[in-house]
Amino acid sequence: xxFIKYGLAIMLSALFSLSVLAHDPKGESFSLSGKITSVExxxxxxxxxxxxxxxxxxxVFLTYNVTLNPAxxxxxxxxxxxxxxxxxxxxxxxxxxxxxxxxxIMKFWSLDDVTDGNMNYCETVMNLETETVEMTFYPx
Numbered sequence: 001x002x003f004i005k006y007g008l009a010i011m012l013s014a015l016f017s018l019s020v021l022a023h024d025p026k027g028e029s030f031s032l033s034g035k036i037t038s039v040e041x042x043x044x045x046x047x048x049x050x051x052x053x054x055x056x057x058x059x060v061f062l063t064y065n066v067t068l069n070p071a072x073x074x075x076x077x078x079x080x081x082x083x084x085x086x087x088x089x090x091x092x093x094x095x096x097x098x099x100x101x102x103x104x105i106m107k108f109w110s111l112d113d114v115t116d117g118n119m120n121y122c123e124t125v126m127n128l129e130t131e132t133v134e135m136t137f138y139p140x
Contacts, residue, residue, distance in 0.1 A: 034062075108125075120139050
């Protein structure tokens with residue numbers, strides 16, 4: 001009987017852990033495609049700059065200040081800024097999150113705080129070979 005209780009507890013813990021790790025944003029989202037405009041490398045990472053058209057934010061420019069994890073050089077964290085101009089109105093935001101590189105593909109997950117009062121969860125995929133960027137924002 002004791003083994004059954006322990007087994008049940010372990011199975012429930014495992015199922016709960018898996019559901020917590022599964023990320024599935026729901027609700028409103030918007031996507032954009034952009035272009036990598038510059039890459040500046042440092043010993044500990046570097047800075048990637050992106051430009052794009054972003055709907056309500058107009059023409060946007062984003063920076064990714066990347067810091068490599070010394071123990072795992074294909075991943076790390078980043079911070080950055082974004083600014084957009086739409087009909088002369090300027091909006092700006094701060095960004096912070098983590099990234100992982102798989103070959104020439106870099107994936108970023110960030111939380112963004114924008115001066116228009118919006119906060120976004122953002123998933124970004126950069127292809128370093130083609131210099132393309134795909135971003136999906138989930139306002140919350």
